[in-house]
Amino acid sequence: MSVQDTPGVRRAVTAGIDWAKDNHAVCIIDSDGEPIERFTVAHSKAGLARLNAVLDRHGVDAIGIERGDGPVVDALLAAGRTVFVVPPSQVKALRQRYGSAGNKDDRFDAYVLADTVRTDQRRLTPLLLDSPATTTLRKLVRTRKDLVAHRVAVTNQLRAHLQTALPAVIDLFRDLDSAISLQFVTRFDTQDALDWLSPKRLTAWLSSVGYCGRVDPAVLHQRITAAPAGVAGEHGRALAGITHAYLSTLHTITTQIEALAQQISEALALHPDRRIFTSLPRSGTVRAARLLAEIGDARGRFPTAASLACLAGVAPSTRQSGKARVVAFRWAVDKQLRDAVCDFAGDSRRANPWAADLYNRARNRGHDHPHAVRILAKAWLDIIWKCWTTNTTYDPDQHRALQRLLNQDQTATG
Structure with a gap:
């Protein structure tokens, strides 16, 4: 029975x-x-x-x-x-x-x-919910990420519009959506307004808005005069209305992104796991908040570092049948988690010699940049998972692979 x-x-x-x-x-x-x-x-x-x-x-x-x-x-x-x-x-x-x-x-x-x-x-793994603090933080960072994508899209629309209306302002400063660039386009929104500028007038205006002076005003004026002319006259003034519509949209989006960044900073400061993620190299505030929010605080969800790496899509998918073995890109993943982890890993190599060495060795083996970043991300997740599960911060002095690499460099230069 x-x-x-x-x-x-x-x-x-x-x-x-x-x-x-x-x-x-x-x-x-x-x-x-x-x-x-x-x-x-x-x-x-x-x-x-x-x-x-x-x-x-x-x-x-x-x-x-x-x-x-x-x-x-x-x-x-x-x-x-x-x-x-x-x-x-x-x-x-x-x-x-x-x-x-x-x-x-x-x-x-x-x-x-x-x-x-x-x-x-x-x-199957039973669903474990994150704490309300983590859920709130996740909504904040994802909304900010969406708004940043909207800002990029509107900036591209503005750039396409200015290709015809006012080409001289597109590459005048480093970024079209920078504060100084948007201020300039708001003030000098037609070709007639640009034609009014002289090196002296441009210098005076830049001084009035507190320009940092990274590029000499004379060089900026030369860029304006060398660029193709935009639309002048009544048609130019009509196109300026479209320009201001894009500028107003960008201003609104940027203001909300800054407001969300402030909320994220406040929410992160109160989170119990804050120390773990802010201790990572070049994590900053928003990046640390994204990592924390996407990984969560329900420890039981990831019993091993490998389970976290698989969900993040930084561990390859292996299929084997008989003598055939195929290692392929993992598609069924948490894309938000993968984006957060790869964003952190890609930038960590600029501050951590171990991360830079791991990335460079992957590139030397013939991997492209995204693949090399995923390899680095998988290695970082082993460390992050250990810190996360033991509730300890990342300490470069305790990172054996990093210290071994630093000792090798000191021996080589000694």
């Missing part, structure tokens, strides 16, 4: 929820994979209450779902349930278990999720 057939022993029951915008398809199955109940709940307070009531009635032990955040997950965890996140890419592949058509159907996907939890639960 099996355990499942023993009187008084409750048979395991699992459920799958296919998340949607307005309604969620739910499937509850028994330990043999047979559906017990299928239903749909609305994305509302009443709907989520009904969801938990039905799950209670059937004694559901574990639930599979495609995403790990939002009101549905919050309601399930608040009820003390074990939630397993099965990414959509895996669900798509798992459909092949049950047929070759591979069609997308909400009710069927709910069953696939429930059955996957039933059969593969030992391979």
Whole structure:
């Protein structure tokens, strides 16, 4: 007699929820994979209450779902349930278990999720939520990153517009979206205004706005006169209106980016794990906050450094069949985490000799820049994971590989 057939022993029951915008398809199955109940709940307070009531009635032990955040997950965890996140890419592949058509159907996907939890639960990791402080920090840094991308897009639109309207100002200063460049375009927004400038007038204006003087005003004036002429007259004044529309948008975005940076700084200063991530070389404030927010503070999510590296996409994917072995780029990853880790690793080589040596050796082996950065990022994650799990800061004096490299350099120059 099996355990499942023993009187008084409750048979395991699992459920799958296919998340949607307005309604969620739910499937509850028994330990043999047979559906017990299928239903749909609305994305509302009443709907989520009904969801938990039905799950209670059937004694559901574990639930599979495609995403790990939002009101549905919050309601399930608040009820003390074990939630397993099965990414959509895996669900798509798992459909092949049950047929070759591979069609997308909400009710069927709910069953696939429930059955996957039933059969593969030992391979799945229960969802562990980060603290509210980390969740808040993650929202702040991701929003700032989105706004920075918007600023780049608007700057590119402004540059394309100025190619015709006012070519002389595009490369006048180092960056078109720098404060001095935007101030200049705001003041001298037409070709007629540029033609009015003389070296003396340009010098006076630059002095009035506190220009740092990195480039001599005479050189700047020469750049203006050597550039192709823009649109003058009434047409030029009409195009200046478009210029100011882009400038106003850039000003608004930049102001909000600065405000978010201040919020990020305040949130990071209060976070218990702040010391770990700010101790990393060239981590700064925003970069340290991104690393902390994307890695999180739920230690149980990453039992090994390798599990963190795989989710970050800096460990290659290896496929082997017989004598054939293929090592390929890992696609199914947390892209936000990979971006944060690679951004840190790529810049760390400018301040850490060990990181620079690891990167240079990867380049010398023929790897391109992104690949070399991922190799360096994987090495850094071993260190970060150790610091993260032991709640200790990064100490260059305790970094054996770094000290070994420094000792070699001292011996070579001695």
